[in-house]
Amino acid sequence: MVVYAPAALLFLVFCVSVLRERRKFSNAVVLGLAVLCALAGLLYRLVDSGSASAPFVLWALLVLGAMAVLVLTCFLFLNGVRMLRKEGRSPTNLLSLLAALAVLAVIALLATAAALRTPLLIGAATAAGGLALYFSFLFLCFVCYAFLYGRLRVRRKADFVVVLGSGLINGSTVPPLLASRLERGREVHARLSRRGGSPVLITSGGQGPDEDLPESHAMADHLIAQGFPADLVRREDRSRNTEENLRYSKAIMEEAKPDYRCVVVTNNYHAFRAALTARRVRIRGQVVGSPTAAYFWPNATLREFTAILVDYRRSNVVMCALILLGGVAAWWAAGRG
Incomplete structure (x- = not known):
């Protein structure tokens, strides 16, 4: 059981860190490292056991990994095409497609380096493979912990519910994405009210260059039109991004109640990064x-x-530099060989 000691220690560190502050990206990395150590321990035990099934299991894992990469690449490509059709062409809407192409490029480079075995290709493949593994690990950590964070229990009492803006359509209309946030904000507010509180709901969002009014005003009007009490709504109408949403809303809350507690509402894909920003401010x-x-x-x-x-x-620049140095070392070693 000694082989599982690093995984157990890392998991203990993760649990303590989450209890102290759940809004940290390091929590995601520590959890990922704990899982990696557990898997490494499991594979070591399997190989060390001398079981006849060990090679079969290892090959099965390799095949499953290759199939997972293939399925993921196809999924990202199809999702990228769908995003372009539904949301239009913009740099942010190309991310899924670019990720799929990047995976294919790395696979092609690794295959070419394995076939030709020239020093330059070996160095480039080592660096590209290392970068791919590094960012894949961080991405898996991010996705898994963001999923976990979204399911942690909300405090039983809060003085404010802050709903973050996300832009209007046609200059004044609340889009479905923002309407989803507002509906979630209403649900959170109702749950807190049933526990005996009377929280204030803050709609947060300034006016963009293509908007007829501040987002917060359109958000408040949307809520009030659905029957939400107007006297429980405050408008924060100066912000232009998530950090400003939180900073300006914080000023409103601190002015009203210095020892406030709040719940911030956004979309699920944005919740963990918003939490990191909330911790920073x-x-x-x-x-x-x-x-x-x-x-x-x-x-x-x-x-x-x-x-x-x-x-x-x-941190990422330092890690990438070290990985690139590893690629240079592999190029040098291959050239000397």
Whole structure:
């Protein structure tokens, strides 16, 4: 059982970290490392046992891994095409398609390097494979922990419910994506009210250059038209992005009640990154997500992951530099051989 000790230790660190602060990306990485160590321990036990079935199991795992990569690539490609048809051509809508092409490019490079075995191709394949493994690991950590975070229990009491804006259509109309957030905000508000509280709902969003009014005003009007009490709505109408949504809403909450607690509402694909931002600006509260159309979720998740990579760019630049140095070392070693 000693081979499972690193996994057990990492899982213990993960549990303690989540209890202290659930809004940390390091939680996702530690959980991923714990799972990797557990799998490595399991494979070691399997090989060390000398069982006749061990080679079969290992080959089965390799085949399953290859099939998973193939299925994922096809899924990303089809989703990318669907995004272009439904949402139009824009850099953010191309993420699924670009991810599929990147996977194919890495596979092609690895196959070419294995066939030709030239030093330059070996170095390039080593670097590309290392980068692919690194970002794939981080992405799996992100997806799994974001799923887990979205299912953690919300505090029983809160003084405010903050609904983040996401843009209007035709200058003044609340789109389905934003309507989903508002409906989730109403549900959270109703649940908190049933527990004996009387929270204020803050609609957060400023006015864009192509909008006839601030998002927060359209959001508030949408809620009030559906019967939500107007006296329980506050409007934050200066923000232009998620960080400003949270900073300006924080100012409203602190002015009304310095020791406030809140629940922030956004879409499920955006909830974990919004939680990381909330921690950075020192918001006292948890973020919850509302449903998103199935076709929109993969591309939106890739966009959120990309934004998190940018937020932690220093660490990622260092890791990428080390992986590229590994590729240079492999090129040098192959050339000397």
